[in-house]
Amino acid sequence: MPDETKPILRILGTRGVPAAYGGFETFAEQLSLFLVARGWRVVVYCQNxxxxxxxxxxxxxxxxxxxxQIQTAASGPKATLDFDWKAVRHAGAHEGLCLVLGYNSGLFLPWLRLRGKTVLTNMDGMEWKRAKWGPAVKAWFWINEWIAAWSSHRLIADHPAIADHLATRRPRRHISTIAYGANEVPPQPEAPVRALxxxxxxxxxxxxxxxxxNSIHTIVEAFxxxxxxxKLMVLGHLQPGLPYHDRLRKAASEEVVFPGPxxxxxxxxxxxxxxxxxxHGHTVGGTNPxxxxxxxxxxxxxxxxxxxxxWTAGAAGTYFTDQDGCDAAITRLLADDTLVVRARTAARERAAAAFRLDDILSAYEEEFAAFTGYPARGETLGVLT
Incomplete structure (x- = not known):
């Protein structure tokens, strides 16, 4: 039986854990394990x-x-909406603080407020600005962003520029900035790389x-x-018959490899x-995981x-704005050992200074503690692996 004395967090907005899809799922898994080890009861809604x-x-x-686990027999966006609505209804009927990751189904958040729930929303990036969406989808995301902004007790931005944007929707006193985090990657075996x-x-x-x-065309064509x-390894799913993906395959030299996800x-x-x-060719978003x-x-x-x-990469980055600049940057990175060594050092320093995973997860716990009345628990009760 659940321990009634534990603070409760319910995580909505992802496909669930264990993580197998993307950055939000990875973050949900990391945060959940961290909080469980610190004495929280954590409930994650999973799309099946x-x-x-x-x-x-x-x-x-x-x-x-x-x-x-919530089953849905729909597909595509309809499945996501069906899942999100069922998750919101369940969360609204049970105890616990609600953390919503993303605002794509912000339309449903007023239901949680009507049920007396405390809602914190990680507002992600400016989804409505992405070039891949048509006018109707952009309008949907724009409306949902506004609804989520005004239906949440706290908005969490993962980047200062996202916080600045959210301040055009809601007063800054309702906004916290917490980036994503990662553990330092120790030396890795060469075998998985050589196997590819x-x-x-x-x-x-x-x-x-x-x-x-994500500027994949600029990168592939420049390379x-x-x-x-x-070689250039481009991880990700390529769908035959999709014009953008067909363009990439046609443009790629023999030194470009598409291994799939x-x-x-x-x-x-x-x-x-x-x-x-x-x-990293991302053009829209915040502190990308x-x-x-x-x-x-x-x-x-x-x-x-x-x-x-x-802001994220700082001195670890070499930057480009167009295909010519990308071509020149690739040439420089492949030729200049000093540049690469300097950038690698800067990368580890930046990660240690701003993106230590435990620091990030502790910042989330402090936000939750402010709303639940439970103090942040301090040391973990177990070892996270």
């Missing part, structure tokens, strides 16, 4: 896509975290959704302008650690030049 609903809702436990046909230090790596907002004597944590850590540089993880791995970073990436 099925061809036919046979058990609409079930509860199980994983590493001390309560997982509320790569030479340690002889490749660049991109780990991102393959879409225009493919000339022989590099190195790789979710095995050890392989991803090895790919980061042994890369000559990590390539993948960029933070690369800093923690000690990567020199090749970044699209914008306020989000500049």
């Amino acid at each position: 896509d099925v061809p036919e609903i046979t058990r609409p809702l079930s509860v199980e436990t994983w590493r001390g975290i309560e997982l509320v 046909g790569l030479e340690p230090g002889g490749y660049l790596v991109s780990i991102a959704r393959i879409e225009p907002d 493919s302008r000339r022989p590099r004597g190195a 790789i979710y095995e944590a050890g392989t991803v850590a090895a790919l980061r650690y042994h890369a000559r540089a990590y390539v 993948s960029l933070v993880e690369s800093l923690a791995a000690g990567n020199a970073c090749l970044c699209q030049d914008n306020v989000f990436n500049r």
